[in-house]
Amino acid sequence: MPSYTFDFDRVFSKDEDQASVFSEISKLVQSALDGYKVCIFAYGQTGSGKTHTMMGPEGGAGCDGDSSGVIPRSIRQVFENCSALEAQGWSFNLTACFLEIYNDTLRDLLAAPSLKSKKDGGKDEEKLDIHHENGDTIVRNLTYVPVSSAEQLLVIGAC
Ligand SMILES: Nc1ncnc2c1ncn2[C@@H]1O[C@H](COP(=O)(O)OP(=O)(O)OP(=O)(O)O)[C@@H](O)[C@H]1O
Numbered sequence: 001m002p003s004y005t006f007d008f009d010r011v012f013s014k015d016e017d018q019a020s021v022f023s024e025i026s027k028l029v030q031s032a033l034d035g036y037k038v039c040i041f042a043y044g045q046t047g048s049g050k051t052h053t054m055m056g057p058e059g060g061a062g063c064d065g066d067s068s069g070v071i072p073r074s075i076r077q078v079f080e081n082c083s084a085l086e087a088q089g090w091s092f093n094l095t096a097c098f099l100e101i102y103n104d105t106l107r108d109l110l111a112a113p114s115l116k117s118k119k120d121g122g123k124d125e126e127k128l129d130i131h132h133e134n135g136d137t138i139v140r141n142l143t144y145v146p147v148s149s150a151e152q153l154l155v156i157g158a159c
């Protein structure tokens, strides 16, 4: 077996809360706003706390409180930054997409019901495909929804 040397940037103690975790993540959200490509990857065995950390308790129910997770906090940070810059004369068009990859299958979670195939309960995997364009990875035919507020996006994300 090869051996690898690595460090953790940060290890959180059991007493640290969602705000503490997000204090690390928020720098990545800022990087995304600055134009960098950012990916947050939650990995762990079942029951280890991925959904709790990313969404909040019960998968995000009541996610506007102190217990809300990384996703609702990130959404709020994006909109707060936009508001601050709009006050200086900038304007933004924000769109959201919601893509699931499960067992190597792409699923467009925002596809309109009329576009979904009937046989698998409404998934849309046939017409989605990944391709690369000018250094970007694009999923063709993915649904993009214009969003104008954090609250709207939190509802779309079912949190
Ligand atoms: N840091 C935490 N503080 C309090 N409760 C937590 C914490 N992390 C996880 N839990 C709780 O432990 C349970 C399992 O966590 P969670 O559902 O987030 O696991 P998961 O990694 O998403 O699992 P799965 O892979 O099955 O989806 C949930 O009831 C969750 O609320």
Ligand SMILES: [Mg+2]
Binding pocket: 050, 051, 052
């Ligand atoms: Mg989960």
